[in-house]
Amino acid sequence: MNTNKPKKITRKKSSSESGLIRLNKFIADAGYCSRRKADELISSGVVKVNGAVVSELGAKVHPSDLVTIKGDPVSIKEHNIYIVLNKPKDVITTTSDEKSRKTVLDIVRKQTRIFPVGRLDRNTTGVLLLTNDGELAHRLTHPSYEIQREYAVKLDKALKPADAQKIADGLEIDGEKMAPCSIIISQQDKTKVFVTLTEGKNHEVKRIFEFIGYEVKQLDRKSYAGITYKGLEKGRYRHLTRKEVLYLKKLVGII
Ligand code: URA
Numbered sequence: 610m611n612t613n614k615p616k617k618i619t620r621k622k623s624s625s626e627s628g629l630i631r632l633n634k635f636i637a638d639a640g641y642c643s644r645r646k647a648d649e650l651i652s653s654g655v656v657k658v659n660g661a662v663v664s665e666l667g668a669k670v671h672p673s674d675l676v677t678i679k680g681d682p683v684s685i686k687e688h689n690i691y692i693v694l695n696k697p698k699d700v701i702t703t704t705s706d707e708k709s710r711k712t713v714l715d716i717v718r719k720q721t722r723i724f725p726v727g728r729l730d731r732n733t734t735g736v737l738l739l740t741n742d743g744e745l746a747h748r749l750t751h752p753s754y755e756i757q758r759e760y761a762v763k764l765d766k767a768l769k770p771a772d773a774q775k776i777a778d779g780l781e782i783d784g785e786k787m788a789p790c791s792i793i794i795s796q797q798d799k800t801k802v803f804v805t806l807t808e809g810k811n812h813e814v815k816r817i818f819e820f821i822g823y824e825v826k827q828l829d830r831k832s833y834a835g836i837t838y839k840g841l842e843k844g845r846y847r848h849l850t851r852k853e854v855l856y857l858k859k860l861v862g863i864i
Contacts, residue, residue, distance in 0.1 A: 694736075738836065759805045788806070
């Protein structure tokens, strides 16, 4: 055996080149919790990689490894997307339209199939969330979670305080009870009101106002579950930050 054979020395691969990532990042990227919380879970011995407990901070894993926390699999193989769009007018919220009208998915084009969280009418503008995370979307739209939707409404005439009170108390429309809500009338212009609803029924704002004799001239959703379109012009969108996604998941009890 020739022991003098020169040893081939190659550049050491960085962890990103070898495809390995830190375990705490894997857990955070899966949307399970923050990296700091992941470190706590790792140290406490509840995290397993391919069936073996890994409690060493700084441990690295491959994205295809099977990671479990307290027995539940955690996966980043399916990349989740979370978007907030400032919806413009004349765009519909369905994913496809047989009349070839413009849909929100014509604005937010993604490789992965995503869908809108709830609906906005064609001429309603403002905050629309889109995602491929079915569980989060389901919980954000389910009435039992009482997610707040804040609307700025422009009416055809000034809203009377007595009518505002009726809306706030929760009207009964065609035998259907609307949930109580909060309502503010702008002092500068009493045709402008801000309503915060927690149910998400179809056309609910228009139905409420039409029922008591007002016409909704303009409707803009200012926020959904606390996410606003601040900094986005109509027709523009952005990805939610990791902090916002964690906040939404906590809000509906996913984490
Ligand atoms: N209520 C409505 O009437 N329309 C919307 O688009 C959203 C809420």
